[in-house]
Amino acid sequence: MVKLSIVERRSSVDAVVDQLRQGVIHGHMQPGERITEMELSAALGIGRSTVRTALLELEKDELVVRKPYSAWAVADISPIKIWEIYTLRGALEELAIKLATESLTEEGRAKLAEAFDLLDKVQRKGLTEQRTDADLNFHRTIVQLSNHKKLIKTYESLLLQVEWVYRWSERQRPTSIHLSDWHRPIYDGILSGDPAAAVAANLNNYAVTLELDKQQATVAEETGL
Amino acid sequence: MVKLSIVERRSSVDAVVDQLRQGVIHGHMQPGERITEMELSAALGIGRSTVRTALLELEKDELVVRKPYSAWAVADISPIKIWEIYTLRGALEELAIKLATESLTEEGRAKLAEAFDLLDKVQRKGLTEQRTDADLNFHRTIVQLSNHKKLIKTYESLLLQVEWVYRWSERQRPTSIHLSDWHRPIYDGILSGDPAAAVAANLNNYAVTLELDKQQATVAEETGL
DNA sequence: CGATGATCGATTGTTGACAATCGACGATTC
DNA sequence: GAATCGTCGATTGTCAACAATCGATCATCG
Numbered sequence: 376m377v378k379l380s381i382v383e384r385r386s387s388v389d390a391v392v393d394q395l396r397q398g399v400i401h402g403h404m405q406p407g408e409r410i411t412e413m414e415l416s417a418a419l420g421i422g423r424s425t426v427r428t429a430l431l432e433l434e435k436d437e438l439v440v441r442k443p444y445s446a447w448a449v450a451d452i453s454p455i456k457i458w459e460i461y462t463l464r465g466a467l468e469e470l471a472i473k474l475a476t477e478s479l480t481e482e483g484r485a486k487l488a489e490a491f492d493l494l495d496k497v498q499r500k501g502l503t504e505q506r507t508d509a510d511l512n513f514h515r516t517i518v519q520l521s522n523h524k525k526l527i528k529t530y531e532s533l534l535l536q537v538e539w540v541y542r543w544s545e546r547q548r549p550t551s552i553h554l555s556d557w558h559r560p561i562y563d564g565i566l567s568g569d570p571a572a573a574v575a576a577n578l579n580n581y582a583v584t585l586e587l588d589k590q591q592a593t594v595a596e597e598t599g600l
Numbered sequence: 601m602v603k604l605s606i607v608e609r610r611s612s613v614d615a616v617v618d619q620l621r622q623g624v625i626h627g628h629m630q631p632g633e634r635i636t637e638m639e640l641s642a643a644l645g646i647g648r649s650t651v652r653t654a655l656l657e658l659e660k661d662e663l664v665v666r667k668p669y670s671a672w673a674v675a676d677i678s679p680i681k682i683w684e685i686y687t688l689r690g691a692l693e694e695l696a697i698k699l700a701t702e703s704l705t706e707e708g709r710a711k712l713a714e715a716f717d718l719l720d721k722v723q724r725k726g727l728t729e730q731r732t733d734a735d736l737n738f739h740r741t742i743v744q745l746s747n748h749k750k751l752i753k754t755y756e757s758l759l760l761q762v763e764w765v766y767r768w769s770e771r772q773r774p775t776s777i778h779l780s781d782w783h784r785p786i787y788d789g790i791l792s793g794d795p796a797a798a799v800a801a802n803l804n805n806y807a808v809t810l811e812l813d814k815q816q817a818t819v820a821e822e823t824g825l
Numbered sequence: 826c827g828a829t830g831a832t833c834g835a836t837t838g839t840t841g842a843c844a845a846t847c848g849a850c851g852a853t854t855c
Numbered sequence: 856g857a858a859t860c861g862t863c864g865a866t867t868g869t870c871a872a873c874a875a876t877c878g879a880t881c882a883t884c885g
Binding site: 386424428431432435437443456459460462463465466467469470474523524525526529533 | 611649653656657660662668681684685687688690691692694695699748749750751754758
């Protein structure tokens with residue numbers, strides 16, 4: 376018998392959720408920008424309740440915020456929020472790395488290698504967007520290897536915010552980190568059965584990133600913006 | 601001027617969410633039990649959309665599951681799920697302990713001491729329910745001390761599931777752990793500025809708990825249930 | 826008798842109408 | 856002129872009707 380996959384039936388709200396999510400993440404809507412249900416309803420040719428349900432969904436991922444009886448708005452970005460996202464991310468990935476290392480299969484090695492190779496490929500020739508994709512994909516792959524459903528679910532939700540601020544930062548000031556060099560210690564740590572090393576490298580990466588952001592912010596402030 | 605607190609305006613949805621949450625967590629509804637929107641709507645004398653929105657909210661915390669076009673049901677409990685909840689909880693609390701230790705204030709020490717004292721109080725004379733309350737309260741307090749909004753939010757959501765399986769386990773077989781002894785190493789670690797010790801003690805506690813659960817399950821199976 | 830297909834009741838998915846609430850603006854008062 | 860209050864438009868909150876979908880049941884056919 377042929378191997379079949381379930382036809383995915385997407386409800387209207389799912390479609391709207393996807394569309395809005397992409398809009399926020401890719402910066403087609405500005406942080407803090409106001410959203411009204413009616414407007415979206417009219418623009419998308421879809422019922423207001425449906426739009427509403429979709430917005431409630433996005434609210435869970437903290438991509439939009441709700442002000443009862445007043446309005447919706449795209450969430451805004453602040454240094455504190457970025458710090459929170461990165462530290463939380465680090466904690467989740469720490470657990471993922473430990474679990475992934477413990478139960479790494481041949482198939483898992485292959486997937487991880489593929490994700491790492493992609494980093495190298497886009498490093499040599501790849502646009503900003505593709506570099507971001509590959510980077511996020513590498514981390515996502517590690518978490519998937521943990522085989523921990525709840526962890527994966529929590530992480531995927533957080534990763535939406537990560538992607539959001541990541542793309543936002545890249546638009547402001549593209550980073551020049553060498554993707555595969557940057558991630559190699561993590562990759563090596565997992566493959567060699569040394570989760571502690573991988574975790575340390577990962578957390579250090581984030582600490583460095585946050586430090587760079589901080590300096591950037593200071594410079595920006597001093598120069599008058 | 602008198603110190604005022606904002607009048608909390610609870611929407612109908614919030615009220616329903618609370619009620620359903622309590623129902624699930626305190627075991628008034630069995631795991632796997634089917635829920636229909638209409639039934640709740642009629643029982644609570646409230647519109648179906650409102651019920652629906654509330655259920656979507658509970659779905660986020662994974663207390664209920666949705667089967668599109670079919671029905672809602674109270675989530676079910678499995679050993680794997682319990683393991684996932686405890687490991688994820690450990691990872692989040694690990695971050696919380698580190699942050700709380702770093703930035704512990706005098707006020708924080710007081711809150712922590714209060715939470716710890718409560719453990720001792722209910723240890724000496726307290727019903728199962730109160731013991732559970734005090735236990736969860738101690739962990740919650742630590743996370744609050746982290747001052748990490750996203751972490752707190754994520755943890756609170758998970759803690760609902762923790763509370764749910766905790767009360768569920770307690771109803772099946774009340775534990776006899778000595779609450780303050782059990783948590784003292786964590787408490788001491790944080791107060792003495794030794795997060796690593798606190799984290800280790802905490803993770804060890806969960807490992808022991810899971811191991812006990814496992815043995816219990818094995819025994820139960822061997823004896824025919 | 827087993828497998829396939831049609832029918833139907835039950836339940837969720839979607840929608841537009843109506844109610845409740847908020848915030849801004851202007852009128853009023855001192 | 857400044858502070859307060861009332862009014863009103865805009866927006867979300869709630870609801871009940873209608874549409875889409877699913878799963879069980881039963882008829883049909885080989």
